Amino acid sequence: MTVGVDDFKKAMQLWASGVTVVTTHSEKFGLQGMTVTAFSSVSINPPQVLVCINESADTGVGIQESQCFAVNVLTASQQDVSNQFAGGSSQEQRFENTPWTPGIIGAPILDSSLTSLECIVIEKIHAGTHWIIIGEVQNCVCRSGEPLLYYRGAYQQLLIQP
16 A cells, blocks of 8 residues: 555655756757756766656756756755746746856756756656656856755755854
8 A cells, every 4th residue: 555645745845855956958949947856866976866857847858858957956045046947937937037057068057056967868767757867967066055945845944053
């Protein structure tokens, strides 16, 4: 017997996660990006990460075409960016007020993110309602700041003690 959807959601809300915006650019679909909290490192050698993207998300279709993506880890001051990329607006609107630069592999890098990891797709696995996309990191840019966190259905910030 498996756990019910509501119980599973309640349990997963007790897991604090960082907030990222996954971006890509393809000739057919242009700039695309979406907020993603399902992100993790996979391997250090070779450097690999994974993101989980709903199979109905248009950004996933763009990643399939471009075969590359960037994971932009948001800072504590970027709640508005997370909300903008979470849906309810067009792809064009998502990028309008968010400064970005093309990365070395073509995926958009958000200029103010805490870190940006540029990846090429090495594997895509279907699981339930999502695609698990594994990427090999080709480049990373690290900046200073504190991460934006998501816990119990709300944004949170780290409390750093001296």
